[in-house]
Amino acid sequence: MNRFQRLADRISFAFERGMSRSDRARWADASDWADLGDLVVAWLDGNITQTPGHCGPPDDETIPLIPVLTAVNRAGFITDNSQAGDDRWADCNAWVCGFAADDVLARLRESLAGTPLVLTACRGKDHGCRRSRIFRCCPWRESVADWAERCPHAADDLRNSWYVGIEDPEPCRNDRLWPALAAFAGLVCAS
Secondary structure: OOHHHHHHHHHHHHHHHHHHHHHHHHHHHHHHHHHHHHHHHHHHHOOOOOEEEEOOOOOOOHHHHHHHHHHHHHHOOOOEEEEEEOOOOOOOOEEEEEEEOOHHHHHHHHHHHHOOEEEEEEEEEEHHHHHHHOOOOOOOHHHHHHHHHOOHHHHHHHOOOOEEEEEEOOOOOOHHHHHHHHHHHOOOOEE
């Protein structure tokens, strides 16, 4: 491989997985779940440009979800990705993915019991994600690796976490998932 190819590879890597120095420093300082949740909230609020899983600001479709996502992250479910149901595309379900410790996963399951929502969780070789329509392959290894690389002080917590996906099986619907997550987080929503 010549030096131009190596340079091209480095530039490609920077664009694909790069993170600003200031954002990288903030994520590298995270030492526990609370820090991770606070940093995701800072990203949702526009105070950080990137997360380990999203190299850019929140998409426009995320803006209406910020109050619920903020509460959920503060409640210990560290969100990595989400999508509102949208009737502009067929079969666009509402869903959210993220990291949860054992106790948070138990609280999520309890909070979502009796709803039509589908919760899947995977960790290591336990692949509950196979039941999900939102995952084409198990996301645990790649997601944990990306976040652990950026958050080395919280890496053990991330490696021991569950990668959780919660989806509404009904396309285009937003009146089940987001209120259920708000209830999980103790957020009172106006009807």
